[in-house]
Amino acid sequence: MSELSHDSTAEDTQLRSEIDRSLRHPVMFFFTSGATWLAVSLILGIVASIKSHNPGFLGECSLLQYGRVFPAHLNALVYGWGAQAGFGVLIWLMARLSRQPSRNAGTILVAGHIWNLGVAIGVGGILFGHGTGKQWMEFPTFVWPVLLAAYAVIAIWAVIAFRVRRGDHVYISQWYLLGAVIWFPWIYLTANLYVNVFDVHPLMATAINRWFRQAMILLFFAPIAIASAYYITAKVTARAIYNYTYSVGGFWALAIIAPWAGMHAVMGSPIPVFLQYVGAAATMLVAVPLIGAGVNILKTAAQSGEATAHSPSLRFTVAGVFGMLLLALLGLLLAHPKAIAYTQFSTAVYGYEVLALYGFFSMCMFGAIYFIVPRVTRREWLSRRLIRTHFWFSIYGVLLIVLFCSVLGGFQQGAAQRAYDESWSSAVLSGFPFVVATTLAWCAILYANVFFCIHLTLMWLRLGRRSSHPTLLRHDHASVGPHGPEGDIEEIENAKA
């Protein structure tokens, strides 16, 4: 059993350290700037949410009206936080799994700055009234080629790392990462060309826009989150993936089903009917690979319950996987043609997207960040209380948003909108309590992430704990943790000396 030892050899440790060191600047840049954009997006989201039940809030400054703040909020969330957190995890995880240090950290860092500049110009453009009005594509149209070019420079190194990988084995996370790397430019380029460049019929452009949003969730954010979850779970628990064959099958099922999803959102409009029905069916069927991956990861984590409870990385990851299962079920519910009649023009779609972006993707990214940052900064997280606050307020916030936007508010608002012998204002008023509750939920998430942002910034400034103890979420100091015996560096060294 010697080849099955969990203990790392010195060569392993050295290689890991080399990889971590080689990527520390771009990875930390993506995480910290992503967390900052997340905070910006949350503040904008709260303003938009308050505006929707209290339009006089913040006066009549055109910069801060709902029609500008809301798209700025979503785009900052998607491109500022989501994509950047994804990039950070992508390049680090791909380098680690391919066992190759990066030699192009500087290039990636420059591209990361360009990406950030693009997002900043885009968000500013939206706020100053130059948004395109196409959801998730509201940045002024000159921004998207810049973002695509920056992406190409960042992601190409992940592909190259994969090409020059050591060893033949391709781990399941690499499949997912490679999928995301290839699918993102396809989705982003296609959608932007057809919506912003070519003279496409506006109705079809709307349908393509809805396909784009669904594809971004299922073909970019989801694969990165699943890749990270498979890796973190196997790594922290030191267990084999519960059923490896099934995980590979899940990847291919996602690859086959997910590209069809999205156009069900415009059901009832005069676009070819098969697009609507195939879109609805694909959004529902994508639950199969998501459930498959989710159960596989949870079964793996369940073999080591203590690690799940104590490791912040694994705890966030498991929460994100539960978010993925919830997303699969919500997709099954919301995409059914009978439900679409109610939820098509209600807040349900927003709730679904928030669950995908925060409850699923972001939670997995937080898990990865709690794992990666101590390695690249060589410092441990400062405070488990900050981590706990981040975890619980995130969970409460996102569950409330899903409950109020998608499940309760979405259907009630949809039903009120369908009662066309009532005035429209009564349909708007019927959603009032849910909108107020959504504001409160966003405030909880902002509270969580302000602390996360501060914590991460301190880590970035290399002010983390200099110790060999991992920061674990437990109340007592047990002598033996999930990662082996603990002790102060000096104690160990003194003992060995």
Added chain:
Amino acid sequence: MSDPVTNKPDLDDSTNVNVDAAAAERENHMFTEGAEPLSLWVILGSAIVVLIGGGVLFGGHVFDYKNFVKKGYVREKAPDDGAGGAKPKPAIAAYKAIGKKVYDSCSTCHQPAGEGNMSFPPLADSEWVTGPSMRPAMIILNGMHKPVTVNGKQYDGVMPTMGDGMDAKKLAGILNFIRNSFGNKADKLITVEMAEDAIAAAKERGSGPVSADELNEKYNRDLKGAELPMDTPVDPKTLEPATAAE
């Protein structure tokens, strides 16, 4: 792990692995090839998802190009008191539906089947009803006194004015109803515009019941206005022709 000096090489001159790469050092080695049996519940759950999703996909609508938009998705008919947005109806049916309600106040004298009684003339098979449309409109709006002869029989009953609170829509409705019920069959639809013509004429004339002679003298003509084929789809509430597709 016996000897840290040989087992844990420094990464570079200034860095001690034991201290600075502690996180990387304590990492577990990964095993990937688990092959535990799949839980029956996962298979069952996935099968249910496939069944529901397949039902949507193969429910018979995917390549249904004849119905460009699925029929079942069109909203059901609005309730009668709905404020518009209801399914269009053929014009004659929509007008008669409005007229039928108005006729409730006529049926005490003219009888539900329009046969009339001793003092009040029948509406069924009456030249006054189906003839030039200005005459029945003026009778309704102003009332009628002095005897009138219908189908060779004289009737002496006085008809009170019905014009108060009767708008063009209701007038058009009641006219179309009496002209196309009880076995009557008019060739033209009385539109709202035509009814407005009658209301304008009644206003110009001033109040007071009309007589048969006056009608024949002054108002022996059809109402003016653009004609509308009887089966044009119109909104049952507003009576506007439904231009856009439902």
